[in-house]
Amino acid sequence: MIAERTEQADLLAGLRPDQWDAPTLCEGWRVREVVAHLTMPFRASLGRTMLDLAKARGDFNRMADTTARHDALQLSAADLLACMRQNIDHRWKPPGGGTHGALAHQVIHGLDVTVGLGLDRRVPPERVALVLTGMKPRNIKFFGTELDGLQLQATDVNWTHGTGTPVRGSAQDLLLFVCGRRLPPGRLSGTESP
Structure with a gap:
């Protein structure tokens, strides 16, 4: 912190x-x-x-x-x-x-x-990984982002979430995606930003 x-x-x-x-x-x-x-x-x-x-x-x-x-x-x-x-x-x-x-x-x-x-x-990837791995379903639900049918795959740390169509990107970009943020184009592969 x-x-x-x-x-x-x-x-x-x-x-x-x-x-x-x-x-x-x-x-x-x-x-x-x-x-x-x-x-x-x-x-x-x-x-x-x-x-x-x-x-x-x-x-x-x-x-x-x-x-x-x-x-x-x-x-x-x-x-x-x-x-x-x-x-x-x-x-x-x-x-x-x-x-x-x-x-x-x-x-x-x-x-x-x-x-x-x-x-x-770039936030140190291990710091972002701590945030991602500590997220509970209620945290994800809070943001209202629809993640059903998606498998989020970090390209810079060993972290995945869900099953389905792969969505790849840096851990920090995936964190923003989970939080419902609109990312600049090209930051994720496999889906459009919410």
Whole structure:
């Protein structure tokens, strides 16, 4: 976790101002909304989170979206980056997700930024493999991606999932596919990105 946050903070520190306002693979979110979302657990009290969740009528996704958009308007890129740097070793874990969920959250949203910007950052394959192998059916179901009849095959680590028509690509691209992200053309072989 520390290595992933450190690498992401270093990458974010090198972004131009226009890149902070560029779209990511998270639909409707620019880089600043993604970073606001990643740093929200370090900035928001449990009380604020519960109040925001109540305002969203218990819909976590709606709450996360509203909060990210609000915080991205209130905080500068420098503030968001400073928050990430100050919390490199924070022990936050998503409810019910544990350490694996925290790593998955960081890796997936980091890829939303780098792939969305067209940057050539490769998350260490063994780190992505940890995220992929730790995914449970409920995690995959959360994203709503239809994987029936597909066998996902990573080309850079020893990982497969499912049976059926082979879909091949790097572990990080397959992770994004599982999460329902629209990948740039040519990143996977065997199917179109969702």
